[in-house]
Amino acid sequence: MILYIMCFFLFLVGVYGAITKRDLIKIILAIGIMGYSVNLFLVLLAYRTGALAPILKKGFNVTMVDPIPQALVLTSIVIELGVTALMAALAIRIYQKYDTFDITKIRRLQG
Amino acid sequence: MQNNFPNEGMSVIVKTITRFTVWLIFLYGLYIVIHGHLSPGGGFAGGVIVALSYVHLTLAYGKNFVMERVNKFAMNSIEAIAAILIVLTGLVGLYVTGYFLANFMGIGKLYTLISAGYIPMLNIFICVKVGMGLYLVFYYLASFKPQEG
Amino acid sequence: MILSQFIFVPLLAAFLIVLVARKKENIAAVIALAACAWILIVSFIAFFKLPAHGGMILNNTSGWKIPYTISLILDNLSSFMLIVVSIVAFFSAFYSIQYINHFTGKWNFFALFMLMVTGMNGVILTGDFFNLYVFMEIALISAYALVAFGTEAEELEAAFKYATMGAITSTMILFGIGILYSYTSTLTMADVGLQLRSVGTPKLIFLVYGLFIAGFGLKTALVPFHAWLPDAHPSAPAPISAMLSGVLIKTLGVYALVRIFFNVFGAPTVVLQILMLLGTLSIVIGGFLSVVQWDFKRLLGFSSISQVGFIIIGFALGTPLGILGGILHLFYHAIFKSLLFLDSGAVEYATDTRDLRQLGGLSKELKVTSATTMVGTLSISGIPPFNGFFSKLIIIIACISAGQIVIGIIAALMSIVTLAYLLKVQKHAFYGKKGSAKVLEKVPFAMKTAMIILAALCLISSAIMIPSIRKNYLNPIVDTVMGKTSYIDKIEPYLDKGSVK
């Protein structure tokens, strides 16, 4: 259980970074941290004590870990990469327009 | 390979080593893809490794060297074709078995390379799509000049 | 069989546009329009075929049975949502043919547009939690890119804000899905509901509720999570604003909330009360903030927050009348809000500004735009016989008959505020004295046609209220939502319960 709570703590560190940081790159990295914590959480759910990776071996019959969360994490890693690339593109364009990554200086829109 | 841009990229030592390692990385990527149903890995991991081999080349030799040899327009088209092929695989499954994206090929013998129905084929499509797409993303993001536009 | 068309047709259209239309950009519009028309027709066919299948069509993908695979599920509610999405998507695409001439990268626009439609259709049809997340990401990522389509400074900033908030809350949703999986060891929605029934509700489920309300509430732009909407919706090109305000916030937000909380969790009272509170706050805050806006599209953005509040309180009442009102307002709002956004786009196309202080006296030069905006104004503020009247009336009556008299009165008062801020648009943009902005270009044919048809739909769709139509077509939808976990019972026969060999 402590592992799950640590995982949730890592998640909250990511949330903290994403909502308080003033730097576009730091925000992107914070979202990356949130992604890591969720991925780790899902794989922690799959683990069975003493189990092996879910790959069949000829002639052996062993307990294996739950493959579904691993499949989900595979998808989620790819999605995170997509979001990161898109946000990096946005950040570069914003840098081109404003010459800074600092959102306190950007904020042309109010609200 | 003739290099028209000798002054770009990194030093001669890096370039010389790159000439050997880039093929190793590329082949490793292909191995991962083809053995996706037998060992860890698959289309996504292999595709990224293939993209990384291009990234490796770009970092060592500079982007003009690579862009002289590959065509961005063609890469984009190949990416789209691979994506269409994945959907078409699904449609063939729909036509043959009545279920969207269903397996329509023989399963074959477990533990052999040619087995597992359409899984190896899909792995290859995904590898092509992911490899091309991610390399292009890297290229565009890394070579975007803030001064233009 | 019929259901996978909603996914692969727009998907193939998007891929084909990237493949074929990069050199010849006009092909992009043709492909996109053809795909939208196809989906529109199929969605109506599906809607009318549904009763013959007993109100539920379930197609498994990849040849296995649920819960071992992902199923596409069409029931009354999702079929209705598909029609709403297809109508708005078709007219937005039609409108874009000429509107998008002011931008570069026509093929990018149409490809992303079709991907967004794919994402929304996927969210509507899916019967699986994780699949919901994946298709939600497709719709959201294309929405981020489309918000920044003009690549002006404000647009990029709005898109970044939207992307940040969207990514944070999507991760929250994924965390919630993980917790649910740990508890039920399945991802199929109906199966999750079934397992929760047998194990009872643990404390953990409240964490899941919280994560899901934050996650889907942000996509709905309910009030504490609304900050992105007034930036993102005005920044997008007008047809995209119409899509975002008209259907995206409803599919990813309202529909997902209703599907998950009503059909899977059985409408827990805590959640309904929270939604009620957030809905009321949205109505009030969105309404008052839109009165003080001077940017035409930003005003409409705040108005969307307020109107979505109406939909949410309709559902949160949990009575059949309230849900009927919510469903009707969802449909009607999709039509008149997209109409109003398209109008604002026409004004911007013609005059290059959307600042109400610079506009004025446009009614003579932009006759069609002015007339259709008038229709939209009357609809949204609930003047009979336009459609908005009926849905708002039903919601207010439902509030009062459910004993929530205060909320009923607030809703009634705020619909007067709605009239106030839209009359402000009328006064400053179309009537009154001439502003500094000149009409530089006529509104082209395709844009006019799309606006006129949507305006006509504002009137025609009131016909749903005719008792016989209402009884045959609307009541099954209300029953789907009201039936709560009867959704699970309907799917249960399809579940593969065979033991492991």
Next chain:
Amino acid sequence: MPVDIWLYFILGFMIIGSIACLEIKNILSSIITIGVVGLSLSLAFLFLGAPDLALVQFVFEILCMVILIRAFAKRSIEVRALQRDVPETIIAIVILASIFVLSIFAFKDMPSFGKPIVRVAERYLANAGVETGSQNIVTAVILNYRIYDTLGEVTVLFTAILGTFTILRKTGRKKRHAE
């Protein structure tokens, strides 16, 4: 040593690394720190019996780092004095801390680590080899049982790539000619 002791170390390291990454001033160090966090995640996957994910996480992390460094490192060498809003930060920390404390009660209901409920997956583990012919069960799940998800995943990547191109166009709007 049992797996969970290793995982405590790795997770603790990841938490410290993440906080460091968010607080370091220099952006290049920040990106490298998050790379290290990502690679330790890959290590954690190996301990948890997920070699597929370890591989994917490893290569995606490298690609991500290369992209971020190439895209950002050159452009923000100047040391930015980021003044921060102290009240805002404190409010955020208080809210997040209270969420954390509340969640501890909720997490008590979770199945304990190492003993998950395995219901649906049991069939995959037992029958995947016979039914799909794939030796790697994760591949069997993503490319046969749940392939519809993978179609969505490919589409997400496609969308993100297309979106990146769209955003990086040189000009967005055309200038009006007829004036």
